[in-house]
Amino acid sequence: MEFGVFILAQQRGYHQTSRQVINNSIEQTVAAEQAGFHNAWYAEHHFNNYSLSPSPLMMVAHMAAKTQRIRLGTAVCILPLYQPARFLAEVGFADTVSNGRLDLGVGSGYQEFEFERFGVKIADASAIYNEFLDILHLGMTQKIFEYEGKFLKMPRSSIAVRCVQEPMPPLWITSGNPVALGRGVRENHNLFVTALLNGNEAIGGLRARLDKVASDNGKDLDRDVKFGFLRCAYASDNNAEIDAYLDCARFQRRISESLKYRRAQSEDGYMVKEVPSDTDPTMEQLRKNLPVGPINQVIDKMLEEISILRPKHIALQTQLGDFDQKTMLKQIELWGERIIPAIQKELARNPAAHAVAA
Numbered sequence: 001m002e003f004g005v006f007i008l009a010q011q012r013g014y015h016q017t018s019r020q021v022i023n024n025s026i027e028q029t030v031a032a033e034q035a036g037f038h039n040a041w042y043a044e045h046h047f048n049n050y051s052l053s054p055s056p057l058m059m060v061a062h063m064a065a066k067t068q069r070i071r072l073g074t075a076v077c078i079l080p081l082y083q084p085a086r087f088l089a090e091v092g093f094a095d096t097v098s099n100g101r102l103d104l105g106v107g108s109g110y111q112e113f114e115f116e117r118f119g120v121k122i123a124d125a126s127a128i129y130n131e132f133l134d135i136l137h138l139g140m141t142q143k144i145f146e147y148e149g150k151f152l153k154m155p156r157s158s159i160a161v162r163c164v165q166e167p168m169p170p171l172w173i174t175s176g177n178p179v180a181l182g183r184g185v186r187e188n189h190n191l192f193v194t195a196l197l198n199g200n201e202a203i204g205g206l207r208a209r210l211d212k213v214a215s216d217n218g219k220d221l222d223r224d225v226k227f228g229f230l231r232c233a234y235a236s237d238n239n240a241e242i243d244a245y246l247d248c249a250r251f252q253r254r255i256s257e258s259l260k261y262r263r264a265q266s267e268d269g270y271m272v273k274e275v276p277s278d279t280d281p282t283m284e285q286l287r288k289n290l291p292v293g294p295i296n297q298v299i300d301k302m303l304e305e306i307s308i309l310r311p312k313h314i315a316l317q318t319q320l321g322d323f324d325q326k327t328m329l330k331q332i333e334l335w336g337e338r339i340i341p342a343i344q345k346e347l348a349r350n351p352a353a354h355a356v357a358a
Contacts, residue, residue: 078107144158197289210227254276
């Protein structure tokens, strides 16, 4: 079981500067490597405070110089917002300067606000994304290639900076669309999924959907597919700390939904207002749903979720809202010193208990 940190780089208000948010992301990555995490993942969003991570590949390249071992991932690059020739070259550069530590997560995007400002129709996102996947494979596996699609075209070309990883970095597919996930399964790519802030029932439903996607595409999920699970989790005996983390997680959900469903409000055209909704979970529901609480309780809940979903990778959301940076750095250290080793030990001791859905 691999563990990573997922760094969204959020700005909850003007009491946080963009410089502080980015520096926090850098510090969390360094702390994650020191704590023994396998991966650090960086989001991509634009034009508002939901995430101040406009280029995950730039973040990978920067962190490559500040780390030695941890794998550095994009989660995800929104492919329809890129120009393929430049993207391929930058992927090769990021993999080169990281000495082959790049994990390339890609997706089709969902925030119309972003697409409008890049001059791309969100209705075309899926089609562009699929053509982009074609080009990625060609550009990274062939010295010279060309492509003619409806939306994307490449004349006979060669990408100068080649990836260190052969034939290409691991590709991680993020989508709620079974068709997109199915293509990832068929082409032997990894998947990245989430149950958001929901509990065991939702995790069980997610497992069933993934089983169907794998089966529909001639694969066995456990045997043939590597997939990661994005999860909010926090270990502490301090209830105020837990509530602060959960409040930031709920903030993230509120902003994400307001952008996804085109109901975002802003008084100044930048800072998205945090508006409660009828679907908001209560703090009590979040405490029940998520691995939060004392260390042993978190370990037990994580093992329970692993037994249901059986992922190969878990990415913990560390930078959410305006959660206190010093406290989060200590949390990352705690996971590395105590929680991850305990989970790994139990999985090694009793693998059968976690190989069958609970």
